[in-house]
Amino acid sequence: MILRQLRDGAADAQAVDDLAGAAFGHLHRSHPAPPGRPAPAVQRLARVRHLARTDPRGCWVAERDGAVLGAALSLRREGVWILALFAVAPEAQGQGVGRLLLERTAAYGRGCLRGMLCASPAPAAAVHYRRAGLTLHPAMTLSGTVDRAGLLDPGDIPVHPGNAGHRHLLDSVDRRVRGAAHGPDHDFMLGHYDELLIADSLAGSGYCYRDGGAVKLLAATSKRIAGRLLREALARVPDGRRAQVEFLTAEQEWAVDIGLEVGLTLGTRGYVALRGMRPPMPYIPSGGFL
Ligand SMILES: CC(C)(COP(=O)(O)OP(=O)(O)OC[C@H]1O[C@@H](n2cnc3c(N)ncnc32)[C@H](O)[C@@H]1OP(=O)(O)O)[C@@H](O)C(=O)NCCC(=O)NCCS
Known part of the structure; x- marks a missing residue:
């Protein structure tokens, strides 16, 4: 070999x-x-x-x-x-x-100095990540059909579609929330995911990628902005598609509560494994790019 x-x-x-x-x-x-x-x-x-x-x-x-x-x-x-x-x-x-x-x-x-990954529930994977010095944070998932009646939102924070022109904002939010920008990975996500949502107001800033029913990545400077973005993303899941939000550690209770409000089912699956850092918050990592 x-x-x-x-x-x-x-x-x-x-x-x-x-x-x-x-x-x-x-x-x-x-x-x-x-x-x-x-x-x-x-x-x-x-x-x-x-x-x-x-x-x-x-x-x-x-x-x-x-x-x-x-x-x-x-x-x-x-x-x-x-x-x-x-x-x-x-x-x-x-x-x-x-x-x-x-x-x-x-x-x-x-x-x-820092490391991140979204770990599957495979015991063999967890063994390797602990040996490599990563801390395992057990993760929750939300999945199911969105109950749109539960999605009522005051809408006081405007959310609008984003594009490559928002790169500076995306990088700024990422540096604040997880200590590092996603750099070229935004080119991939913009090219392949259904949409990027942006919130940018005096109250703070944030963004969220949605692809089909999956909320792929969300970062914001406050829980209020993060909650607004998550509700908007869930509202935009096409009819007939199951919504899915993965890799929520206990720090993301703001997201768990929204998911439960709109009728999603809570489960546990895998870990967010981190080295040299606490779980970013409010933040929903992307399994593929963190
Ligand atoms: C995780 C994965 C990549 C590991 O690859 P692998 O080639 O089987 O790993 P290795 O043979 O090098 O080592 C596996 C280790 O886990 C240990 N292990 C396996 N199953 C275990 C279990 N149920 N409990 C405890 N330890 C376990 C083995 O004993 C071994 O430890 P050792 O080095 O002391 O012998 C592989 O299992 C895999 O592809 N799993 C499915 C996909 C997946 O979950 N990937 C991880 C995504 S985050």
Whole structure:
């Protein structure tokens, strides 16, 4: 078996996607997830290639006889190391492949005082993250059909669609709330998610990405702004689609309360794993970019 850097090409993207599909499919059989639509293949493949371009030295695959059997993809953003994907093919699990891959990607994060990742409920993953010095914050999920009657909002804080012209605002909010901007990841999210919502008023600022029923990422300078954005995002989930909000630690009770008000079901799943930092708040991390 060899470890090599991920290449920015269709073949590697497909190989990583196939193996992630097999690894997470296997996991879902032992730890069922709330029903929800997976991201479209074109989006998943584009994300792998995006990371291969932005952080080639942080993205590694394990290969045996020409077949990719494991991958660990990480990125660095302004002093934060982020693990975006970690998976080993089911038939190769438990043989130390994950440990070797994680060591390689963690080396890319050396020098970053802070680290973040959204962890699955896999016990083998939690073992690795604790060994790497990350603190595990158990996470909640909200899912179900939005009860629109519960969405009444005074609307005193205007929310409007955003675009690449809001980049400065997005970066400012991220630096305040999580200590690092998302940088080029906004290009990806703007290009692939359904919409970006912006709140920017004298009371504070914030933003939220929504894609189908999923609230992908939300950051704001106050709970009031965050709550306004979350309600707006949930109001915009298309009829007939299930809403889904993931990776809510106890710090995000403001979001849990809104979800319960609008009839979503609360569950627990996975962890937000952090090193050198407390959970950002108010903040809903993106599983793929944190
Ligand atoms: C998480 C994952 C990448 C680990 O890869 P792997 O190649 O199986 O990992 P390794 O063989 O290097 O190590 C697994 C370790 O976890 C331990 N482990 C496995 N299951 C365990 C359990 N139920 N309880 C405690 N420890 C467990 C193993 O004993 C091993 O420890 P060791 O290093 O002391 O031997 C792999 O299991 C996977 O793809 N899971 C599904 C996808 C997933 O959840 N990815 C993580 C996303 S955050």
